[in-house]
Amino acid sequence: MNRTSSPAASWQAALWVLAASSLHPGLRRVLVFDASAEDLETVAAAVKVMLEAATASAVSRVTLAPFHDEDDLWGIGEGLPAGWHRPGLLVPSNGLEGWRLIVIPDLTVLSLPAARSALQLLEADLGRLERHGQSRSWQPRLSWLAACPSSAIGQISPHLLDRFPVRLQAGVWRPGDHVAHLREWLSNSGLSQDPQVETTQGLEEALRQSTARNLPPLTAEAIEETINLLIPWEAPGVRRHLGLARLAQALSCLSGNAETLPDQIREAASLMKYFRTESVKKRSTSPDTSNPATVADPASAEMEHSTSSTGSVQPGDQPGSLAPGPELPIDTPSVAGEEQTEEVALSLSPFPEDHAPVERFAAPLQLAREDSPQRARRGGATAGVRRTADPAEVAPVPTLFAAAPFQLLRRNRRGVKDAPFIVTAADWRARRRAPSPEDLFVLVLDFTACGESDWHVTLIPYIREAYVRRSAVCLVLVGAAGAPCELRAERVLARSILAPEVLAALNRERGRATPLASGLELARETIRDAQYRGRGAILRTQLVVLSDGRGNISLEASRTARFSGPVGSQGITDTLQAAARLATLDQVESVVLDPQPLHASHLVKELADTLEARITKIPWRDPTLEASA
Amino acid sequence: MSEETAEILPYSAIVGQEKVKLALELAYVAPRLGGVLLSGERGTGKSTTVRAFALMTSERLPVTLPINATEDRVVGGWRIDALMEGKAEPQAGLLKAADGSLLYVDEVNLLDDHIVNILLDVTSTGILEVQREGRLERLVLRFTLVGTMNPEEGGLRPQLLDRFGLMVAVRTVPEQRREILRHVLRFDQALREPDTSPFLQEMKAQDAARRERLDRARTLQPALPDPILNLCVELATRIGTDGHRGERTLAIAAQALAAIEDAQEVQPGHLRRVAPLALQHRVKGAAGHILWGEAQEKILDELGL
Numbered sequence: 010m011n012r013t014s015s016p017a018a019s020w021q022a023a024l025w026v027l028a029a030s031s032l033h034p035g036l037r038r039v040l041v042f043d044a045s046a047e048d049l050e051t052v053a054a055a056v057k058v059m060l061e062a063a064t065a066s067a068v069s070r071v072t073l074a075p076f077h078d079e080d081d082l083w084g085i086g087e088g089l090p091a092g093w094h095r096p097g098l099l100v101p102s103n104g105l106e107g108w109r110l111i112v113i114p115d116l117t118v119l120s121l122p123a124a125r126s127a128l129q130l131l132e133a134d135l136g137r138l139e140r141h142g143q144s145r146s147w148q149p150r151l152s153w154l155a156a157c158p159s160s161a162i163g164q165i166s167p168h169l170l171d172r173f174p175v176r177l178q179a180g181v182w183r184p185g186d187h188v189a190h191l192r193e194w195l196s197n198s199g200l201s202q203d204p205q206v207e208t209t210q211g212l213e214e215a216l217r218q219s220t221a222r223n224l225p226p227l228t229a230e231a232i233e234e235t236i237n238l239l240i241p242w243e244a245p246g247v248r249r250h251l252g253l254a255r256l257a258q259a260l261s262c263l264s265g266n267a268e269t270l271p272d273q274i275r276e277a278a279s280l281m282k283y284f285r286t287e288s289v290k291k292r293s294t295s296p297d298t299s300n301p302a303t304v305a306d307p308a309s310a311e312m313e314h315s316t317s318s319t320g321s322v323q324p325g326d327q328p329g330s331l332a333p334g335p336e337l338p339i340d341t342p343s344v345a346g347e348e349q350t351e352e353v354a355l356s357l358s359p360f361p362e363d364h365a366p367v368e369r370f371a372a373p374l375q376l377a378r379e380d381s382p383q384r385a386r387r388g389g390a391t392a393g394v395r396r397t398a399d400p401a402e403v404a405p406v407p408t409l410f411a412a413a414p415f416q417l418l419r420r421n422r423r424g425v426k427d428a429p430f431i432v433t434a435a436d437w438r439a440r441r442r443a444p445s446p447e448d449l450f451v452l453v454l455d456f457t458a459c460g461e462s463d464w465h466v467t468l469i470p471y472i473r474e475a476y477v478r479r480s481a482v483c484l485v486l487v488g489a490a491g492a493p494c495e496l497r498a499e500r501v502l503a504r505s506i507l508a509p510e511v512l513a514a515l516n517r518e519r520g521r522a523t524p525l526a527s528g529l530e531l532a533r534e535t536i537r538d539a540q541y542r543g544r545g546a547i548l549r550t551q552l553v554v555l556s557d558g559r560g561n562i563s564l565e566a567s568r569t570a571r572f573s574g575p576v577g578s579q580g581i582t583d584t585l586q587a588a589a590r591l592a593t594l595d596q597v598e599s600v601v602l603d604p605q606p607l608h609a610s611h612l613v614k615e616l617a618d619t620l621e622a623r624i625t626k627i628p629w630r631d632p633t634l635e636a637s638a
Numbered sequence: 639m640s641e642e643t644a645e646i647l648p649y650s651a652i653v654g655q656e657k658v659k660l661a662l663e664l665a666y667v668a669p670r671l672g673g674v675l676l677s678g679e680r681g682t683g684k685s686t687t688v689r690a691f692a693l694m695t696s697e698r699l700p701v702t703l704p705i706n707a708t709e710d711r712v713v714g715g716w717r718i719d720a721l722m723e724g725k726a727e728p729q730a731g732l733l734k735a736a737d738g739s740l741l742y743v744d745e746v747n748l749l750d751d752h753i754v755n756i757l758l759d760v761t762s763t764g765i766l767e768v769q770r771e772g773r774l775e776r777l778v779l780r781f782t783l784v785g786t787m788n789p790e791e792g793g794l795r796p797q798l799l800d801r802f803g804l805m806v807a808v809r810t811v812p813e814q815r816r817e818i819l820r821h822v823l824r825f826d827q828a829l830r831e832p833d834t835s836p837f838l839q840e841m842k843a844q845d846a847a848r849r850e851r852l853d854r855a856r857t858l859q860p861a862l863p864d865p866i867l868n869l870c871v872e873l874a875t876r877i878g879t880d881g882h883r884g885e886r887t888l889a890i891a892a893q894a895l896a897a898i899e900d901a902q903e904v905q906p907g908h909l910r911r912v913a914p915l916a917l918q919h920r921v922k923g924a925a926g927h928i929l930w931g932e933a934q935e936k937i938l939d940e941l942g943l
Contacts, residue, residue: 087718128745142717142718223827249681372793375792414721
């Protein structure tokens with residue numbers, strides 16, 4: 010297999026991966042990053058063809074939309090007359106059925122019922138259906154193909170992502186040259202004019218022949234290689250190791266090998282973009298030990314990247330699918346100050362969720378609690394059906410479906426054969442909605458400013474208010490110890506102030522840097538996004554900023570995750586500019602909690618004035634210290 | 639091997655997870671223990687182990703309550719096809735189907751709250767009372783509730799947590815990855831010839847031997863001398879558990895372990911091994927969090943366990 014990184018070769022390599030995933034039942038779950046709608050259609054067409062070859066059966070296709078609810082997914086009305094019965098998208102019809110390809114165009118907008126259903130079925134060797142009189146179990150014949158922008162991977166539960174063992178990066182299938190890309194798009198040539206032509210050239214036939222062979226067993230060395238290759242991307246469990254090992258096995262089978270050797274493991278890793286070869290011009294310098302950030306961060310060395318592949322690492326790239334991993338230098342001799350070109354195999358991560366900032370609420374796959382007031386509010390997305398005793402809540406269609414099976418019985422008991430549809434209170438059903446808070450509580454907590462202040466006590470009234478209002482919660486942590494990146498603020502989202510994640514975040518220790526500008530930007534993004542969420546939009550925001558205003562990390566440093574030296578007052582300037590942008594948002598009530606710093610205390614007032622916030626002083630823990638200050 | 643069970647890794651082929659296996663076996667030997675919760679990292683084989691255990695002990699998969707099950711399927715309802723013909727034929731629910739055996743809930747922390755309430759009610763009273771849609775039914779039910787969950791996806795209500803007799807905090811053991819990979823890949827191979835595979839036959843034989851040992855343990859009743867009972871109470875008190883359920887669970891679990899090991903009498907060593915399983919989720923004020931660490935181990939040392 011050709012490992013060169015031209016777009017055409019990358020697409021061919023992807024086809025091999027898709028062929029291997031079609032061959033092995035444990036691999037029929039593919040996640041594609043950064044695919045356009047056209048790319049995904051091409052991939053889906055290719056997968057369908059190859060799955061038909063591998064399984065020798067017809068493959069039907071289902072696309073999961075953001076509005077699909079439980080009735081759509083699992084079906085309704087089984088046992089009722091034909092007009093009432095609607096089969097489920099994920100459930101086989103009675104009788105024999107071939108394979109189904111489930112396509113999820115964007116994992117980030119998958120409905121809650123669909124995400125929960127996917128969780129049940131993605132790895133299941135046995136499907137179970139226990140709904141509204143339906144009781145079935147079956148061996149699922151489902152193949153999954155999902156797409157997701159790598160920059161938004163933090164929105165998806167890792168619990169779900171973990172179940173996709175095969176990962177592909179669509180970005181490398183397109184030329185890096187934007188003009189060439191535009192020319193190609195205008196000519197409407199796409200990745201492949203005829204995916205069937207592409208795949209039938211050897212792959213379909215290889216698949217058919219492979220199904221008759223046993224999977225080539227892994228040698229002990231190959232197992233060792235699997236373990237070693239995944240050291241940089243260790244995660245709980247063995248799913249990643251199994252995914253890599255099985256992919257290598259399947260590729261080996263396609264090639265007609267008798268065994269799966271370490272070379273095939275490396276080949277599989279390469280095809281999934283674990284590694285990519287780049288030509289790197291590197292200027293050797295003496296190591297700077299005065300700044301730990303520059304010594305520790307290899308990306309901060311002066312480097313000019315040129316690459317023959319697309320999706321090259323650019324300064325300012327967000328951690329994600331292009332997060333750099335360990336370097337494997339091939340050509341090492343260098344003289345200080347001399348510019349050289351090295352061929353370096355850079356390991357990239359097919360698991361961007363490991364580095365991505367968390368952009369989802371805690372417990373994203375849970376349904377709203379039954380006793381939550383949020384349940385009854387204006388209405389988030391439908392997440393199921395429940396019984397109700399309140400006629401004002403009755404949803405007509407689910408209620409009719411609940412009443413339908415009993416019609417004949419009820420008519421017989423009443424002795425009225427031609428009675429209209431008989432509905433009783435026992436049939437009343439209401440829509441269960443995803444939680445939809447009206448209020449948002451945003452706390453920007455600067456751990457480096459807390460010092461001697463009794464900030465926990467000062468926060469209590471705001472936390473109490475957030476509890477009473479059943480507010481959604483966003484904690485922006487600035488300068489907390491243990492941050493994935495010290496130069497950036499972190500964000501914790503929770504559906505309520507009672508979430509354990511909130512308490513854990515509040516109990517973090519103080520860190521070294523103060524990326525306050527980044528924190529305020531993160532707060533602004535969160536509020537703005539929450540205000541533009543359609544029916545689930547937030548109506549009111551309480552913003553609390555606990556800080557002394559002394560940001561010491563510039564916004565540029567936060568964005569690039571590169572610290573190039575002391576920034577002087579740039580950190581403060583950027584903080585105030587970020588505050589000014591925050592202040593432009595409507596329906597935000599702001600307060601700055603002043604820790605009464607000993608130095609530069611005027612910055613707190615400047616921050617509050619820029620935010621158009623009122624100030625509340627935080628008392629010191631030791632009043633004698635405060636008095637002497 | 640039936641089509642339904644063909645894809646499950648045999649119990650004896652599961653590498654590691656000794657605490658998980660211990661908890662399941664204790665609950666099987668002593669159903670009074672009231673169930674097992676397996677809470678831990680993703681990809682650690684929790685679901686696989688439960689299903690393999692059920693296959694090993696009963697030759698069938700456990701009655702499974704999916705997270706999107708509706709109330710009628712949990713407590714029972716009417717057969718729709720019969721209703722369409724004007725006949726009222728009851729359809730047994732999952733709780734009744736699990737009577738005398740194991741009821742398994744995968745991703746138990748994602749279960750609908752309404753269904754959780756039903757489970758809480760039945761597991762605490764042992765009675766299922768149904769008065770709906772013209773039905774009036776009162777059933778006495780006994781089943782072993784087994785749940786698996788990933789705590790990253792949300793916690794469990796403390797009331798439901800308390801219903802589980804034993805709890806295991808499941809973690810990845812990196813040193814075991816090699817062996818796990820080897821076994822799973824070997825199982826993949828064996829699935830191509832399930833009826834003749836030497837690997838599967840060997841595992842089946844080991845499963846049968848294990849089941850025999852557990853069935854024998856069910857008939858034994860090792861003695862629980864007073865010093866051991868005193869230790870149960872003192873340990874539960876010093877660990878700081880709520881109510882009496884902690885020491886009761888400790889005593890029954892230790893007795894079950896002694897039975898599995900063919901001991902005549904429960905020893906302090908048995909107590910030590912079951913203590914975390916019985917107590918870590920009952921610590922007062924834990925608010926649903928799991929607390930077991932150096933401090934708790936030190937208490938075990940001080941008590942001479």
